Structures are given as C-alpha cells and as structure tokens.
Amino acid sequence: MKPHRILISGAGIAGLALARCLQQLGIEHVIIEKNNQSNPSSSGIALPFNAMQALRKMGLAETILESSHQVNEIIYAKRNGRTISRASLLEAPLNQDKFVAMRRSKLHEILLDGIESHIHFGTTIQSAKSSDEGVNVTCSNAALSGQYDAVVSAEGIHSTLRDQCFPDENTLLDHNISNWRFVIDYPNHELQPTYMLENTELFLTYPIGPNTLYCYAHVYDDSEQFKNGSPQTHLRNLFGKFGGNVNNILDCLGDQPVICSRLRSVRKPYYAKERIVFIGDAGSACSPLLQQGAASAFEDALCFAEQCHKHDMDKAIFEYQRIRSPRVEWVVKTSDDPIKKLKMMANPIGATIRNMIIRRKGPLNVQGWKHLAVK
Template sequence: MTSKILIVGAGIAGLSLARRLKHFDLDFDIIDEKPSEYKSGAGIALPFNAVRELKDLKVFDSLAGRYHQVKEINYTTTSGKTLGKANLTDPPFDQEMFIAMKRQDLHAALSVGLEHKIRHNTKLLSVVHADDQVDVSCSYELLDGKYDLVVAADGIHSTVRSQNFEGQETIRDHQMRCWRFIVTLPEHGLEPIYMMGKTDLFMAYPISANAVYCYGHIHEHSPSADLTDNAADNLRKIFSGYGGPVPEILSKLDEVKIVTGRLLSVTEPRFYDRRIVFVGDAANGCSPLIQQGAAAALEDTNILADALAMQNIDQALESYQARREARIRWVVQYSDGPLPHLLKMESWIGRAMRYLMIKSRGPLNVYGWKKLATDRLLSNS
C-alpha cells in the first residue's frame, strides 16, 4: 500500500527529502507557509559532509559558478592577530570540498523539478495523532486529512514540534543577538576569518570573488551590548574596534539587507514520535559553530528516505533514529557546549584559556569537522 506522506516545510530539509522520496517513487505532499517569491538574504557555509550529500542528491553539479571553494579557515583576535588556522585541502578533507554560497541559490537548485509539488502560503493549523496516522489541518483545505507520516521540516520554530509537544519547552534561547548579511567587496581575496572578542564575534565568509557573507553576534548581558532596534547601528557600535576586513565591511552597511535574529537551539534532539518524524533544524537546530545546519538536514533526509524505501514506516523511523542519534547528539553538544560559559569571556582569564585551546587544537570548527570525518562512533552506519 502506498503511504501518504506530508512534508511540512520547503527549506533545505524539506526539499532534499522530497527529492529523495521522488527518486524512490514515494508519493508526498509538501507545504510551506512562506510565499514562493520569498528570498533569503543570508549566505550559507557547506562543509565536506554537506557537499558529499549534495553530490549524492545529484544537485552539486548544478551549483557550478555559484559557490566559492573554501580552502583555509582562520581564527583571529579582534585586531586580526592569528590564533589558529587550518588548511581544508589536507587529510581528512582531501577527498571533498568545502564551499560557501548564497542560501537562495542552494534553495533554488533543490527546488528544481519540485515546483508543482510545493503548496506555498499554506500554514499548518493542527496535527493530532490518530492510531497509525496523523490527522492534519492546514490553511489549504484540500490537503486536510489523515497522513501515514508527517515530516517536520519546518525549522527551529517548528509548528509541528511545538504542537506535538504542546506545553513543553522545545527551544532554548541563548540570550544572544545575531546579524547576517551579504556585502559586495570587489576582489577581496579573503578566506573565511573568525574574529573573536569577548562575547562578541564577527565572521567574514567569502561566497564569491566579489561577495562576502558576514555574521556577528554578542551576548545580551555583555556590558558592550547596549542594543537598539537599528541593526546597522548595533553592528557599527559593537565591531567598530575590529581590524582586518571589518572596517570596510561596516562602511557598506547602508547598502545591504541585514537579517537580525537570536541564537536558538532545540532543548534536546527529536527524532520521531509515533507517526511524526523530525528532520533538520526542527529536529536538531543548534549553534552554527561547526556549520552543521544544512549538513545535518541533508544527512537526516538521506537516511530517512533510504529507510522509508526499504522498510515499513515504523521500522523506518526506528532505523532513522538508530543511525542518527549518536552523531546528532554529539553535534548539538559540541556546538552548544561553550554557550553557557560565554560570559566568562568578559574576563581576560577566560579569553586566555580560550585562546590557548585554539592554539593547541586549531580552529574550533575544523576540530569538530575532523571528529565527524574520522570518528567511527559518530558515523551514520
């Protein structure tokens, strides 16, 4: 019997799952509350495991000319003094690329061939467990009804997750304000640089020869965090003392769209509950320390689709959790572990200890990537 599957969310997780289900001739509906013309103003960094999944999806070749290959990572002080650096073409990464690009370009590539399947401007109203199905109500009534499986691919603010675990806290707010934007810097010649202050950090990540994706954050309880509602003013105030490429970037803030947000995580990883399964940020959203948001979503959906193609739904969900749990719990812990201690970086002792760790281990994200690439206990097998 053909299973009736509803995917909630047409972001990276939802689209990658839809492509895999289509490959296996498994039917599905997909809804998204955003309009079809919605465009993200942010960039995205895709480490080795994300690139590997995109190749397996047969999407990577279509991205040619739209990404920047990242070959080196640099961690520095606010003045630009090097704390640690790593070459991303050395083992264990010599068999795969690291890239960065506009998020909307990745989204567009994943959407190809699925346009007619996505019901945009459609809000999920309710999900209710009903024996071996889920009773769904949404703003497009023709898709109301019972589904054999509902896939929560609707991000960190997942409506499916909040309704399924009604009354439970499913999101952790780390009390950090963050900003993302893309700036034009002709012939910048940069490799990714992470500039570390106290609780503040500025990242400049090239996505082409002439454009850089930028990210900044600060803890709200930092003495320096006297923030207003004006994103550009906040960025200028917090990062005006930084060196390197930051002064030139700050001079262009009036020309760019700045996405303001808060650093959020799930309170714990979720895999499935009866006939609702969680993928991507809805399942395991966490700090972007090791850039595993898209990578985890692509891995989640690969493993889930494979299981659904070979097993009945209940067996598939058990297999999905069994193969993903150790890796996901490690990623969330490694990514979020430093955040409760961030205010200690206001002390020179705290910063000295952090700098010592970076100098001994190298860049913190590269250390995490090496762990994911080499630790057999964290594999998806």
C-alpha cells in the same frame, strides 16, 4: 509492503531535500509551505565537506559547485587581525569533499528546481492526530486533508508541530547572544574565512564569491540591549575597533539590509512522536559553530527517505531515530557547548584561555569537522 504516502510541512532546506529524496525513490508525498512563495533569507550559507557529500548523493553536487565559492582554509584571529591559528581544509581527513559557501537564495533555487510546481504554498496543518494507521490531518487547504502514513515537520526552529507534539516542554533555549548577518560586494578580496575574536564578540568574514563576502557577527547580550535600534550602528559601536578588513567592510555595508536575530537551539533533539517525524532544524536546531544546519537537514532527509524505501512506516521511523541520533546528538552538543560558555569570555582570563586552546588545538570548527570526518 503498502506504498507510503507522506506529508511534508515546510519547504525550507530540509523539506525540499526530503521531497527530492522521496521523488528519487518514487515515494508518494505532498509538500506544503506556510509562506505564499519561497522566501529564503538574503544572507549566505557555508557548506562543509559533509554537506557536499550529502548533496552529491542527492545528485546536486556539480550544480552547487558551479554556483558557489570554494574555501581552502580557516583562520582564527584576534581583534587586531593577528592570527591565533589557521588550518587547511585541503588535507586529510577534511579533503573528502569540498568546503563551499554561497547565497542562501541560490541554494534554495537549486533545491527548488523541478519541484517548485508541486509545493502547496500558503498552506499549513491545522491538526494532526496519529493513530495505528497513520496521521489524520486537517489542512488549511481542505483538498490536502486526510490520512497520511507519516507527517514530517521540516518547519524549522519554530516548528508548530513540534510544540503541538510536546506541549509541556519548553523546547527552545535562548543562548543570550545577539547576532547580525549580511552580504556585501567586496571586489577582489582574496580572503579565506576569518573569525576575529574579542572577549564575547565575534566578527566572521566568509567569502561566497571572488567579489562577495558573507559576514556574521555576534556578542553576548543577556539584557537584549541590541534588540532595538539601527543594526548598522550596533555593528559600528561593537566592531569599529576591530582591525583587518572590518572597518572597510562596515564602510561598504552602509545602509544595506542586515538580518538580526538571537541564537537559539532545541533543548534536546527531537526525532519523532508516533507517526510525526522531525527533520532539520525542527528536530535539531543548534548554534552555527560547525555550520552543520544544512548538512544535518540533508543527512536527515537522505536517511528518512532511505528507511521509508526499505521498511514499513513504524520500522522506518524507528530506524531513522536509531541511525541519526548518535551523530545528531554529537553535533548539537559540540555546536552548543562553546556557545554556552561564551559569557565566561567576558572575563579577559576566560578569553585568554580560549585563545591558548585554539592556538594549541586549532580552530574550533576545524576540530569538530575532523571528528565528523572520521566518525
């Protein structure tokens, strides 16, 4: 078999993971990134057991464990702090690996270690044309232009390559949900991840260290009324009435930076178009309900690299789609279905039924993780 030569576009979680996997297998690759330097957002990230399993296969689990915070339980509560349901993460089938959370910047630092000097920063693909031989690429850095056996878009949710490959499709779906994310110092909190629910509002507190919290909040917002203005003021107005630690957290937040965005997903998963392959959010971005973004990116990277190691490129791409599609489709659907119903929670009857289901079946994400653990 002729050795493969692969171009990876995007040095986020998915692109870095794939570069590491290809490097481990001795497969030639080039990685480019449109930004001039690595630029992860200043928020946190939760990594469920299957993200840790994938990191273990990549040889990074011990380093991640040293730099992250383990969580043991998920709590869903009403806005007044009263518990609706709680579930242990230390019992079967979830105890296959640890659930951890950390700063995104730290995760990037670990993924970058040893490969940063190979990344061509400030570089993009200008055109990519598939043929029977591979993909003919023109790059903004002319030295990288030429023929590759495959091009992998790891460009994230707003992938340019995906939109170029599917010009007639409106590939992204806006869920009409505004969200805010921030990290704060909160000494000796002794908290476990807590989801506080009120109609369409959610305030999530996720510890990423003994003295540090990652917070995520969202609300249904089809008129984009929270697009402008101060995020701190929106958070106060929407969540100031919440109980538990929310008011203390908002006091600690002060004027510190908050990331504001809209929740978006791909309308359907994308795996490949001819010799152009999609991994991570470029192919399967979905709501973060199950916190599967990093796990999916790692699993995509491991799978595609392994298939490239075993097969010629056409077979590798075919096998990548065949192996990944059942799981990816399940994750996207299960992550997005409750989010698509969020508007119905504006009606108190809808919210009451949701809470009854959570009380009976357990936290929504824990239900999903249990399914993934036995799949």
